[in-house]
Amino acid sequence: MNFFNRSNSVGVFDSGIGGLTVVKRINSFLPNEGIVYFGDTARVPYGSKSNSTVIEYALQDANFLISKNVKMIVAACNTASSVALELLRENYKVPVIGMIEPGAKMALENTENGKIGVIGTNSTIRNRAYSQEIKKHDSKITVFEKACPLFVPLAEEGWIDHKATYEVAEEYLAELRIAGIDTLILGCTHYPILSNVIQKVMGNSVKLIDSGTAASLIVEEYLEGRNLRSKSAVPGNNEYYVSDLPVKFTEVAQRFLGKKITNVTKIDVEEIIKKSV
Amino acid sequence: MNFFNRSNSVGVFDSGIGGLTVVKRINSFLPNEGIVYFGDTARVPYGSKSNSTVIEYALQDANFLISKNVKMIVAACNTASSVALELLRENYKVPVIGMIEPGAKMALENTENGKIGVIGTNSTIRNRAYSQEIKKHDSKITVFEKACPLFVPLAEEGWIDHKATYEVAEEYLAELRIAGIDTLILGCTHYPILSNVIQKVMGNSVKLIDSGTAASLIVEEYLEGRNLRSKSAVPGNNEYYVSDLPVKFTEVAQRFLGKKITNVTKIDVEEIIKKSV
Numbered sequence: 001m002n003f004f005n006r007s008n009s010v011g012v013f014d015s016g017i018g019g020l021t022v023v024k025r026i027n028s029f030l031p032n033e034g035i036v037y038f039g040d041t042a043r044v045p046y047g048s049k050s051n052s053t054v055i056e057y058a059l060q061d062a063n064f065l066i067s068k069n070v071k072m073i074v075a076a077c078n079t080a081s082s083v084a085l086e087l088l089r090e091n092y093k094v095p096v097i098g099m100i101e102p103g104a105k106m107a108l109e110n111t112e113n114g115k116i117g118v119i120g121t122n123s124t125i126r127n128r129a130y131s132q133e134i135k136k137h138d139s140k141i142t143v144f145e146k147a148c149p150l151f152v153p154l155a156e157e158g159w160i161d162h163k164a165t166y167e168v169a170e171e172y173l174a175e176l177r178i179a180g181i182d183t184l185i186l187g188c189t190h191y192p193i194l195s196n197v198i199q200k201v202m203g204n205s206v207k208l209i210d211s212g213t214a215a216s217l218i219v220e221e222y223l224e225g226r227n228l229r230s231k232s233a234v235p236g237n238n239e240y241y242v243s244d245l246p247v248k249f250t251e252v253a254q255r256f257l258g259k260k261i262t263n264v265t266k267i268d269v270e271e272i273i274k275k276s277v
Numbered sequence: 278m279n280f281f282n283r284s285n286s287v288g289v290f291d292s293g294i295g296g297l298t299v300v301k302r303i304n305s306f307l308p309n310e311g312i313v314y315f316g317d318t319a320r321v322p323y324g325s326k327s328n329s330t331v332i333e334y335a336l337q338d339a340n341f342l343i344s345k346n347v348k349m350i351v352a353a354c355n356t357a358s359s360v361a362l363e364l365l366r367e368n369y370k371v372p373v374i375g376m377i378e379p380g381a382k383m384a385l386e387n388t389e390n391g392k393i394g395v396i397g398t399n400s401t402i403r404n405r406a407y408s409q410e411i412k413k414h415d416s417k418i419t420v421f422e423k424a425c426p427l428f429v430p431l432a433e434e435g436w437i438d439h440k441a442t443y444e445v446a447e448e449y450l451a452e453l454r455i456a457g458i459d460t461l462i463l464g465c466t467h468y469p470i471l472s473n474v475i476q477k478v479m480g481n482s483v484k485l486i487d488s489g490t491a492a493s494l495i496v497e498e499y500l501e502g503r504n505l506r507s508k509s510a511v512p513g514n515n516e517y518y519v520s521d522l523p524v525k526f527t528e529v530a531q532r533f534l535g536k537k538i539t540n541v542t543k544i545d546v547e548e549i550i551k552k553s554v
Contacts, residue, residue, distance in 0.1 A: 041325075041326075042320075042326060042327075042330050043319075043320055044325070048525065049318075049319060049521050050319075050521050050522035050524075052522070053319050053521050053522075122525075149430060149433070149434060150427070150434060150441075152430075153426060153427050153429075153430045154427065156426070157426060157427060162444075162448070163444050164441050164444035164445045164448065167439075167444050168441045171439070171441065244326050244327050244330050245327035245329070247327075248325065248399075
């Protein structure tokens with residue numbers, strides 16, 4: 001008998017809208033699971049903020065999901081995963097998974113030449129989150145890391161096939177091409193939106209690892225292992241919460257999820273702060 | 278006799294580092310004035326957030342400056358100026374100036390053909406802050422507005438002469454060129470960093486209005502008018518406060534100010550929230 005109810009939803013949080021690419025994957029792999037999503041749109045982005053600030057925010061975000069009785073927490077934000085995962089696991093009884101372990105694991109399964117590239121926000125790259133995780137499993141792998149801070153605003157602008165996006169990608173990815181990597185971790189949940197551009201610039205021989213896909217497989221593994229898989233025969237319900245007004249979120253969400261959403265609720269971030277004190 | 282001491286500093290706040298382009302102008306026009314700068318780097322950017330969130334943050338930022346005994350407040354953030362100025366003026370006894378009125382005034386003084394362009398963040402453009410201010414003074418002026426959300430991350434990346442920046446500028450500015458404007462308000466404090474690219478794309482016949490320059494002239498006017506000009510014979514001292522760790526701020530500040538800074542202090546944003554409640 002498990003402490004948590006298998007009919008409860010999976011909680012997913014992110015600094016803003018990027019985590020929706022993870023929701024899309026979970027919906028597709030585990031269609032009968034319900035999802036409670038929290039996007040901290042009032043304080044986005046986390047990627048440029050200090051570790052201590054990100055840790056504080058991540059705990060507040062997770063607190064909100066716990067208040068919604070989720071059976072599991074997915075930190076669908078690479079920045080939060082890279083600095084706050086251990087603390088989240090210490091603080092909550094529900095399983096907590098981040099983006100780093102699943103993405104690193106999938107990259108290790110895919111590389112043939114032992115050269116893995118990682119792209120992400122300034123914070124994820126500065127913390128060397130992926131390379132540390134990869135080295136833990138296989139110290140012979142060479143990891144090449146590159147921060148690509150302009151990819152997030154380009155994805156949010158929807159410039160998924162714009163000349164400027166190619167120019168930016170050419171600049172950022174040049175050194176990874178020279179390094180001869182055969183596997184590239186998209187270490188930021190926004191980046192799958194730009195995967196066509198990234199694939200074209202890197203060439204078809206490079207395998208792109210979508211951390212949302214990788215995380216969805218681990219979500220399934222965790223739920224199965226803990227007997228927490230929903231037994232529902234109907235598709236799960238998604239609920240969305242944001243800390244700023246939902247207008248922009250709802251608009252961009254359509255591009256990120258590939259479908260329209262209506263049930264977005266604004267919550268008060270100061271309330272979350274109070275609850276977490 | 279004035280309530281405020283003329284030897285006190287001028288307070289300047291911004292959502293992050295953009296306001297430093299305004300500090301640079303004030304230092305250059307009014308070298309013997311001291312400045313207390315607060316950059317809300319933990320919650321940057323404001324431009325993508327809702328009006329109610331920005332108003333709340335702006336009041337907290339101003340509260341912090343007041344706690345430092347400033348003799349005047351400059352909201353060196355176009356987004357905050359466009360939504361929170363009236364409320365700031367109601368709340369504080371010190372003079373408060375924003376970016377919108379000075380920029381609009383200077384554009385009106387410069388235009389010959391009556392066609393003024395405005396570029397800014399999503400929020401500034403959505404609020405139509407500049408066009409409303411311009412129309413108040415001269416209803417015959419035609420104002421063309423365009424949000425340029427990628428300019429801020431490009432400025433922060435330091436891509437001030439990069440091919441990608443030209444591609445982005447060509448895309449954003451195309452309709453303003455077609456409209457035949459002769460004056461363009463840089464309605465975001467980050468944009469002066471990209472003024473070379475913007476000028477090249479718009480052509481030399483278009484006059485660029487730097488809202489920081491415009492605001493500095495108004496700061497001088499206000500201080501003179503209220504007998505608050507510093508009588509000090511030595512250069513004023515700048516103090517910098519930020520809400521997130523100062524590393525990135527200090528690095529980018531050098532590019533924005535054109536000089537090195539060392540005296541940056543991190544303050545606790547939750548403390549500001551408490552003080553403002």
